[in-house]
Amino acid sequence: MKYVDEFRDPVKGKVVLKEIEALVERIALCRQRPLQLMEVCGGHTHSIFKYGIEPMLPKAIEFVHGPGCPVCVLPMGRVDDCVALAEHPQVIFTTFGDAMRVPGSKKSLLQAKADGADVRMVYSPMDALKIAREHPDKEVVFFALGFETTMPSTALTVLQAEREGIKNFSLFCNHITIIPTIKAILDSPELTLDGFLGPGHVSMVIGTAPYEFIARHYHKPIVVAGFEPLDILQSVWMLLKQLTEGRCDVENQYQRVVPDAGNDQALAAVGRVFELREFFEWRGLGSIDHSGIRLKQSYARFDAERKFSVPNLKIADPKSCQCGEVLKGVIKPWECKVFGGACTPETPLGALMVSSEGACAAYYNYGGLELARLIRTRSAPNEASV
Amino acid sequence: MRRVLNLEAPPQTASIRRRSGKLRDSRITLSHGSGGKAMRDLIDDVFVGSFGNAALDPLEDQARLSLADLVSRGDRLAFTTDSYVVDPLFFPGGDIGALAVNGTINDLAVSGARPLYLSCSVILEEGFRVETLRRVAHSMAETARAAGVAIVTGDTKVVPRGAVDKLFINTAGIGVIPRNINIAAERARPGDVVIVNGTIGDHGAAILCARQDLALGTAIESDCRSLHGLIRAMLETCSDIHCLRDATRGGVATVLNEFAQAASVCIRFDETSIPVCEPVKGVCEILGLDPLYMANEGKLVAVVPRECADQVLAAMRMHPAGRDSAIIGEVSAEPDGVVLLRTVFGGERIVDMLIGEQLPRIC
Numbered sequence: 001m002k003y004v005d006e007f008r009d010p011v012k013g014k015v016v017l018k019e020i021e022a023l024v025e026r027i028a029l030c031r032q033r034p035l036q037l038m039e040v041c042g043g044h045t046h047s048i049f050k051y052g053i054e055p056m057l058p059k060a061i062e063f064v065h066g067p068g069c070p071v072c073v074l075p076m077g078r079v080d081d082c083v084a085l086a087e088h089p090q091v092i093f094t095t096f097g098d099a100m101r102v103p104g105s106k107k108s109l110l111q112a113k114a115d116g117a118d119v120r121m122v123y124s125p126m127d128a129l130k131i132a133r134e135h136p137d138k139e140v141v142f143f144a145l146g147f148e149t150t151m152p153s154t155a156l157t158v159l160q161a162e163r164e165g166i167k168n169f170s171l172f173c174n175h176i177t178i179i180p181t182i183k184a185i186l187d188s189p190e191l192t193l194d195g196f197l198g199p200g201h202v203s204m205v206i207g208t209a210p211y212e213f214i215a216r217h218y219h220k221p222i223v224v225a226g227f228e229p230l231d232i233l234q235s236v237w238m239l240l241k242q243l244t245e246g247r248c249d250v251e252n253q254y255q256r257v258v259p260d261a262g263n264d265q266a267l268a269a270v271g272r273v274f275e276l277r278e279f280f281e282w283r284g285l286g287s288i289d290h291s292g293i294r295l296k297q298s299y300a301r302f303d304a305e306r307k308f309s310v311p312n313l314k315i316a317d318p319k320s321c322q323c324g325e326v327l328k329g330v331i332k333p334w335e336c337k338v339f340g341g342a343c344t345p346e347t348p349l350g351a352l353m354v355s356s357e358g359a360c361a362a363y364y365n366y367g368g369l370e371l372a373r374l375i376r377t378r379s380a381p382n383e384a385s386v
Numbered sequence: 387m388r389r390v391l392n393l394e395a396p397p398q399t400a401s402i403r404r405r406s407g408k409l410r411d412s413r414i415t416l417s418h419g420s421g422g423k424a425m426r427d428l429i430d431d432v433f434v435g436s437f438g439n440a441a442l443d444p445l446e447d448q449a450r451l452s453l454a455d456l457v458s459r460g461d462r463l464a465f466t467t468d469s470y471v472v473d474p475l476f477f478p479g480g481d482i483g484a485l486a487v488n489g490t491i492n493d494l495a496v497s498g499a500r501p502l503y504l505s506c507s508v509i510l511e512e513g514f515r516v517e518t519l520r521r522v523a524h525s526m527a528e529t530a531r532a533a534g535v536a537i538v539t540g541d542t543k544v545v546p547r548g549a550v551d552k553l554f555i556n557t558a559g560i561g562v563i564p565r566n567i568n569i570a571a572e573r574a575r576p577g578d579v580v581i582v583n584g585t586i587g588d589h590g591a592a593i594l595c596a597r598q599d600l601a602l603g604t605a606i607e608s609d610c611r612s613l614h615g616l617i618r619a620m621l622e623t624c625s626d627i628h629c630l631r632d633a634t635r636g637g638v639a640t641v642l643n644e645f646a647q648a649a650s651v652c653i654r655f656d657e658t659s660i661p662v663c664e665p666v667k668g669v670c671e672i673l674g675l676d677p678l679y680m681a682n683e684g685k686l687v688a689v690v691p692r693e694c695a696d697q698v699l700a701a702m703r704m705h706p707a708g709r710d711s712a713i714i715g716e717v718s719a720e721p722d723g724v725v726l727l728r729t730v731f732g733g734e735r736i737v738d739m740l741i742g743e744q745l746p747r748i749c
Contacts, residue, residue: 010732051731052734367735367736368734372721
């Protein structure tokens with residue numbers, strides 16, 4: 001595949017790895033602990049595992065898997081709200097596929113569907129709008145989810161619904177914005193990060209300027225990175241280069257996709273329809289100010305939360321679940337006591353085990369041999385009890 | 387003088403009377419499943435007309451098959467069943483009818499059996515078009531004829547609109563396994579070689595593209611085909627093939643895991659050696675899917691002793707169903723029960739069973 005295979009070339013990969021090793025040697029000489037690099041975006045987590053990149057890197061480099069998987073950071077109470085909306089007899093509830101399996105306190109959307117709720121998987125919010133056109137007697141609710149990457153398509157769909165005068169379409173809006181969350185992570189006293197791989201697709205919309213504070217105020221380097229294995233290696237190299245040279249800059253490795261200024265049209269559509277919430281609850285991270293997005297008052301007629309009453313309860317994660325610590329990089333996924341035992345991709349307790357972009361699911365599915373052995377020992381008692 | 391009604395009419399006459407029913411309706415109604423005249427007309431016109439063979443034609447409640455004939459072919463009966471619910475019913479490279487015949491033939495064939503007889507049981511949704519059913523029945527008949535198997539018994543049910551989606555088909559099949567053939571997942575041994583018979587993921591990708599809601603605009607053809615001819619060629623080259631399985635739902639990755647776990651061995655394979663056609667690569671790239679987990683309907687994974695590998699591969703490549711066959715990996719002892727992949731980028735990772743993929747009905 002042209003324009004893809006070039007970025008998966010193992011020969012070029014080896015060249016970059018050699019350069020990385022040379023830089024790491026220079027840095028490691030004056031350090032006691034490994035270099036911790038956070039990949040903010042779940043897409044990066046997925047690539048790192050899919051291509052087996054982590055074991056190829058020097059041991060002195062550790063990836064910390066950030067909060068950039070919108071499914072993973074969705075609090076359980078919001079899933080319950082989804083289920084409540086979906087079970088409303090008047091509602092056709094539409095959602096992206098990976099949100100169907102996220103466990104709520106009582107059930108997931110998939111279970112609600114099995115219990116008779118009209119839940120439909122769509123590939124785009126425009127598909128949901130099409131369903132609304134086809135079912136004027138029903139209310140079609142779209143489960144709007146994701147960072148700035150998916151926000152423009154939701155915004156454009158609302159604008160389209162407005163143009164067509166469609167009245168039976170609304171959003172259950174759970175869009176979130178990444179910048180306040182990176183800030184919250186940087187403010188966490190437990191944190192020991194040395195640098196960031198910036199999210200590629202989010203940056204395609206917002207550009208690179210919003211990350212300046214990371215370099216200026218927190219003195220951490222950040223490189224906006226692409227998703228192919230060579231993109232990731234090159235971005236790691238760029239971070240190490242900054243560290244050896246004592247620089248903290250915002251750099252853009254993913255220039256073939258990310259314009260430094262972002263996408264004006266996309267931002268304009270988002271700005272027309274959405275506004276910041278005062279605060280929003282993140283699973284594992286708690287409430288973060290100005291991190292959630294909702295529809296503006298002028299678009300309230302498209303807001304499912306205002307059209308229907310949702311329970312909006314705060315539900316604590318299961319006590320055994322340590323998603324929060326994993327999200328902040330305080331512990332590794334396998335250090336969570338329920339990882340691979342009570343919590344598996346088939347029966348997820350925590351959201352990090354649900355999505356293929358979640359750190360725990362990635363370790364479970366693609367982890368190394370030792371992890372496979374650990375999973376086997378942890379799952380053995382369960383099998384015996386069946 | 388009144389003639390007494392002859393209740394014991396000769397079977398030929400009865401058969402002719404039954405055949406006289408010609409189905410005139412354009413859509414299936416509940417009466418086509420009621421057991422009466424309408425159902426008989428449907429069966430005669432659509433199914434018997436297409437499938438016609440000596441075992442089916444008497445239209446008894448069961449097919450009667452010669453035991454002596456079966457025994458002469460081998461020492462074990464292979465018996466399998468599968469239901470087909472694919473959506474859409476027609477897709478590039480096949481349709482639900484061809485799938486229902488080939489799928490069950492392949493389930494028999496991977497035991498080394500010669501597939502012989504199939505049943506055909508259909509569940510129809512009220513309102514289904516008779517013309518479409520004819521096309522499906524015709525496709526089943528053609529596929530069975532080409533494969534040298536007979537559809538010898540069947541059943542028809544009609545359910546109210548909405549109780550099934552258009553048409554579901556179940557086929558059961560029987561075949562005979564020749565003496566001295568012993569193919570089983572648990573027989574994978576360290577040193578064995580893993581072979582696939584061509585590009586993977588074609589069927590899954592074809593179904594995804596045939597769904598209009600994705601609007602991908604590529605015409606990928608399903609690999610739907612029977613494999614017993616290919617398997618016979620393989621067994622003629624090496625009768626001691628250790629494992630064989632057709633890689634349907636769950637794809638090649640799932641079959642490899644089944645082998646590794648059943649035989650307590652490790653299977654290592656190389657991402658670059660797996661044949662995947664360019665359009666399938668493209669679809670997987672866009673949708674974030676992995677061809678290793680994509681369904682196939684004409685692909686098998688074989689584990690063969692190393693000393694036979696080259697001859698088996700050569701024999702497979704000579705066969706139309708195996709032209710793009712390739713060796714993709716090998717079996718080792720440790721770590722047992724695990725499948726390991728060397729990625730295109732040179733890294734190594736575990737390949738696990740598929741868990742809860744959100745895909746449309748594919749077979």
